[in-house]
Amino acid sequence: MSQMPLDFRDDKNGRGRRNESYASRHRLFFALCPSEAIEQQAAAIADDYRRAFSLSGRPRLTTLHVSIIWVGDYPKLPEDVVFAARQAGATVESAPIAMTFDRIMRFPQARALVLCGEGGWKPLTRVHVQLGVGMHNAGLRHNISRDFTPHMTLLYDRKTVPPTSLDTPVSWTASEFLLIHSVLGKTEHRIIDRWPLLG
Template sequence: MTKLRSYDTDELVLHRLFFALKPSEEAIGEIAEIRDGLGPVQSHIPDEKLHMTLFVHDRPTTPDPELIDRMSKVAAKIAGPAMRVALGELIGNVSNVLLRPGDHMPVLGAFRDKLAYGLAVAGVPSMRGYRFDPHVTIAYGMRDSFRRSVPLISWRSDELVLVHSLVGLTEHRILGRWKLGD
């Protein structure tokens, strides 16, 4: 946690940098339909913040430009394919509601491992305890736990984004975008 206070409260702000894949506009519509049909939840994730996290790095203070530059250079070097992302399972509990792949996605896993390795070599460790588990969070705080299949939501992901998240302020700032594939 940082000592920076949020603008209008005494809440501490956590700085988080993460690489992610963003869903297509069509997929966002399909995700929103499922999210909006959940019933009572603590909060929904807005359309513009929907993403699949590949790598997370927490910071105690505002990230310095040198760190962002190192992360950006790794992203620029990673030759990743455009890849099909497919979500077919909805899981909810008191913490969050997630859309997850119905099947293993080896191309996504290999790309994520390549990115994480490049960042480690560049001296950028992942967040302590972070384990890659592909999903898109769509809401927080369900009363009941559940797991069920949903109609497949699929998109061709052709862009990697680097995001600076101000966790206590629920703010996302896009720091970089890199094309994937040919």
């Protein structure tokens, strides 16, 4: 996910913890993915911040997402884990989720510049819990967090930047969620499965 030598794992609180090597190169997680128009809006915000604060991190245009719950990191992606995660995904019942990010801030633990906000937080938290329960029932760790914080990571950078309210919030309605395989150290996401949010 990060192009830096160290990887920052989206852990239970969604804010990342540092993994000192790429021994576990394959990550599996559930997420929302924005539309192309929203990706472009987020990338423009990231570019503005890069220029304003002389940041060196590159915007993650091709892998922008909102993590719902982390499944695990593995040296090689296990087929049984993928099967169990798909079982968990099929248990979710939710209407489409109206997401709104109206702030930009830095998560110091992960050195990540992120978009965040309250819009969509409650329904997405319910999906987070549903997936955690489904994962537990399918034989996986539940990974449910009391500190779940929906956010979209724009880039990674060592510099500190001040939190700011956005003049124009980043808003869209998520009509599906996805199971994603990420190859760590590369800006590469592979969609394994997807489920509609129908209500």
